[in-house]
Amino acid sequence: MNAPDLVSLIIPCYNQGHLLTTAIESVLNQTYSTVEILVIDDGSVDNTRAIAAQYSQVQYIYQPNQGLSAARNTGILRSQGQYLIFLDADDWLYPKAIAVNINYLKLYPASAFVAGSYDLVYSDEQRVVAKIPPLYPNTYSALLAEGNFIGMIAAVMFPRWVLDEFPFAVELRRCEDYDLYLRITRKYQIVQHQERLAAYRMHPASLSANAHAMLSSALQVLLSQQAALQTTEEMEALTKGIYQFKEYYYTVISHSMLTSKTTPSRAILLDLLQYSPYMFARYYLLRKAAPLSALIKRGTPKRAFQVLRKLGLINHSSPSSGKVDFGDLARLAPLCDEFGYTRGGPIDRYYIENFLRSEALGIKNRVLEIGDNSYTLQFGNPNNLISEVLHINEGHPQATYVGDLSNAPHLPDDTFDCIVLTQTLQFIYDFTGALRTCYRILKPGGMLLLTCPGLTPIDKGEWQETWYWSFTDKALRKIMAEIFNQGQVEVKSFGNVFVATAFLYGLGLPEVTKEQLDYFDPQFQVINTVKAVKPLPSAEKLT
Numbered sequence: 001m002n003a004p005d006l007v008s009l010i011i012p013c014y015n016q017g018h019l020l021t022t023a024i025e026s027v028l029n030q031t032y033s034t035v036e037i038l039v040i041d042d043g044s045v046d047n048t049r050a051i052a053a054q055y056s057q058v059q060y061i062y063q064p065n066q067g068l069s070a071a072r073n074t075g076i077l078r079s080q081g082q083y084l085i086f087l088d089a090d091d092w093l094y095p096k097a098i099a100v101n102i103n104y105l106k107l108y109p110a111s112a113f114v115a116g117s118y119d120l121v122y123s124d125e126q127r128v129v130a131k132i133p134p135l136y137p138n139t140y141s142a143l144l145a146e147g148n149f150i151g152m153i154a155a156v157m158f159p160r161w162v163l164d165e166f167p168f169a170v171e172l173r174r175c176e177d178y179d180l181y182l183r184i185t186r187k188y189q190i191v192q193h194q195e196r197l198a199a200y201r202m203h204p205a206s207l208s209a210n211a212h213a214m215l216s217s218a219l220q221v222l223l224s225q226q227a228a229l230q231t232t233e234e235m236e237a238l239t240k241g242i243y244q245f246k247e248y249y250y251t252v253i254s255h256s257m258l259t260s261k262t263t264p265s266r267a268i269l270l271d272l273l274q275y276s277p278y279m280f281a282r283y284y285l286l287r288k289a290a291p292l293s294a295l296i297k298r299g300t301p302k303r304a305f306q307v308l309r310k311l312g313l314i315n316h317s318s319p320s321s322g323k324v325d326f327g328d329l330a331r332l333a334p335l336c337d338e339f340g341y342t343r344g345g346p347i348d349r350y351y352i353e354n355f356l357r358s359e360a361l362g363i364k365n366r367v368l369e370i371g372d373n374s375y376t377l378q379f380g381n382p383n384n385l386i387s388e389v390l391h392i393n394e395g396h397p398q399a400t401y402v403g404d405l406s407n408a409p410h411l412p413d414d415t416f417d418c419i420v421l422t423q424t425l426q427f428i429y430d431f432t433g434a435l436r437t438c439y440r441i442l443k444p445g446g447m448l449l450l451t452c453p454g455l456t457p458i459d460k461g462e463w464q465e466t467w468y469w470s471f472t473d474k475a476l477r478k479i480m481a482e483i484f485n486q487g488q489v490e491v492k493s494f495g496n497v498f499v500a501t502a503f504l505y506g507l508g509l510p511e512v513t514k515e516q517l518d519y520f521d522p523q524f525q526v527i528n529t530v531k532a533v534k535p536l537p538s539a540e541k542l543t
Contacts, residue, residue: 004034007098007157008081012040012071013089017048019201024055026092032099038079039089040071048089069168069176076163084163087154090201097197101157104191112162112188116197118152132194132488134533135445136361138233139192140185144225145237145361147218147245148178154198162188174210174217182225194486194535215249237361244358329505336506337460344508350517351494351527352422352451353379359531362447365417370405370424372398380418388416406433411441418447425452426469435483442534448484450532452476454493454525455500473528480532488533495526 009027013020020039027037036059039052043065052060061078063071072086083102087093097116104114120129133149136142142149150156166183168176184190222241229235319325328335339346356363356379363380366388367373373387380387390411391399401411405421406428419438428434438448452471459467473493480489496519502512503526 004032005083005102006081007032007035007083007085007102008075008079009035009037009085009087010040010072010075010079011037011087011089012042012068012075013044013048013052014042014065014068014071015044015046015048016089017044017046017051019090020048020051021054022092023087023089024052024058026094027087028055028057029095030093030098031096032102035098036079036081038075040075042066042068042071067170067173069170069172072168072176073170076160076167082160084158084160085154085156087198091152091154091199093154093198094196096195097155098157100193100195100197101155104193105157105159108189108191109159110189111159111191112184113156113158114191114193115150116155116192117194118155118198118200119196120202121199122202128199130196131200132196132486132535133192134447134488134531135192135194135536137364138361139190140182141233141237142361143178143182143185144222144234145240145244147241148175148181150177150181150192152198152200153177154200155196172217172221174214175221178218179221179224182221186225186228194488211249215245218245218249240358329501334457334504334506336508337457338506339457339459340503340506340508342508343506344510347499347503347507347509347512347517348423348453348456348527350509351529355451355492355529356420356422356449359447359449362449362531363418363420366415367418367420368401368416368441369420370422375420375422404428405437406430408437408441411437413440414443415441416446417443418449420449422449422451423453425450425471427463427466429466429468431469432479432483435479439483439534444534444536446534448530448532448534450530452528452530454528455495455504456526457504457506471528472525473522476528476530480530484532484534487535488531490531492529493522493525493527494520494529495524496521497524500524500526 011020011023011027024037024039027035037055037057038059038061039048041048041052041060041062043063049060049062052058059078061074063074075086076084083105085093085098085101101114101116105111108114115133117130117132120131122128131151133151134142134146136146136149162184166180169179172179219242222238222245226238229238336342339348353375356375360379360381363376365384366386367376367380368388368390369376370390372391373389376385376387388400389396389398390401390403390405390408392402392404393399394402396402401408403410405424407430419442421434421438425431425434435448442448452469454470454472456470458464473491476491477489480491494517496516498516498519499512
């Protein structure tokens with residue numbers, strides 16, 4: 001019988017000796033015991049050496065501070081294992097982590113790495129959030145478009161041969177994992193599964209403090225792939241990825257600037273101005289001109305005062321009781337009672353179509369849309385697309401299936417790569433039955449794209465008698481967790497008091513600005529979206 005393969009656990013540590021014990025002991029408690037542990041001390045001045053010395057199983061290696069990538073590369077050079085795992089000093093593994101991942105690599109020996117799921121553990125360790133990375137048919141394109149969805153590197157196991165070819169990039173101080181995943185998946189297949197293997201310790205203050213540097217590094221990593229792009233899909237994925245990184249991090253930066261007592265650097269201000277003049281102007285007015293707000297309130301004419309409030313200079317004030325100017329909204333009937341169709345189209349379509357656009361890579365192969373297939377054709381990948389429609393009424397010209405989604409035993413099991421279910425769940429009395437049908441008929445790894453209303457008018461026409469429900473994000477999270485158990489579920493909400501009011505009054509989409517639409521206040525949820533991926537019974541081979 002062959003001896004078990006040696007697995008090298010490489011733990012870089014820089015002044016985190018107080019957390020190192022948990023990481024080391026999580027390795028010693030593994031069900032797979034043929035391991036070596038290397039602690040790479042990257043120039044620490046704390047008790048890292050003393051903590052490592054308490055364990056005879058640990059090989060301690062010191063080097064002057066060179067950064068995380070250099071420490072990991074030192075671990076690769078000094079280790080002996082056929083397989084390698086990188087565990088940060090403040091994180092830890094669950095007991096079966098090594099056994100699970102090595103089994104997958106033996107099952108798929110040509111794969112460049114295997115990646116599992118993990119938990120986010122917040123600093124007080126009282127709150128744990130499962131992170132189950134989605135499964136995409138093209139890992140490289142998805143990493144370009146969606147960012148580092150693989151995430152925590154401790155949930156990844158590498159065969160030595162791939163790290164001999166692709167060491168960590170020492171010039172990167174951030175996003176080095178993301179860079180490595182991109183370079184590897186550009187050339188090789190990987191394996192993913194959805195078993196949770198490790199705990200990632202969250203430090204809440206770190207994101208906003210480093211957001212600008214994280215954005216710069218993420219864009220550097222993405223742009224380094226530009227020369228390697230070969231297809232239109234990859235180019236579009238890169239464009240989407242750049243946009244999403246900027247949208248996310250500049251929102252974090254803007255919020256941090258408004259809440260921090262320190263003044264941001266000139267570079268941050270110039271970048272924010274270039275990306276979003278609106279965010280920059282709002283910051284400048286709120287932070288620089290706030291001391292003048294009392295004077296402005298006393299001496300400014302009413303109309304100018306309203307304009308300044310819209311700019312955000314005095315947006316925290318409200319007219320006194322009885323002084324509110326309702327203007328054109330002082331009416332008992334909406335401006336349009338058909339969801340804004342007579343004024344340029346419904347406001348909620350902005351959120352629905354942005355959601356589908358952001359998930360367009362998943363609308364592919366065999367797709368079932370409920371009602372009609374307009375969104376499948378608008379956002380789906382036309383290559384090898386098979387578009388099918390479920391309609392409740394027999395004789396509908398587009399219907400390939402007829403029936404009630406909540407009671408549809410004739411729909412085949414494990415069949416569809418994607419289901420598009422937009423603004424329909426509110427009409428289904430047994431909505432949990434409908435969602436269970438969606439789960440049943442999706443292929444393992446298939447994706448449900450769902451939108452449903454929160455704050456909304458109710459249809460006055462044919463749907464009035466069957467409009468049963470509205471949904472909150474919390475309700476959807478509970479429902480989807482029950483039905484897509486162990487699957488990856490992502491729920492998002494959109495809206496604010498202005499947008500909700502405009503939608504209820506029947507204003508059209510052209511009458512509302514992008515800035516007004518993009519601001520989110522969880523008290524006023526106009527639209528909720530769900531992306532839910534059916535879990536795989538075993539690893540899926542990805543390209």
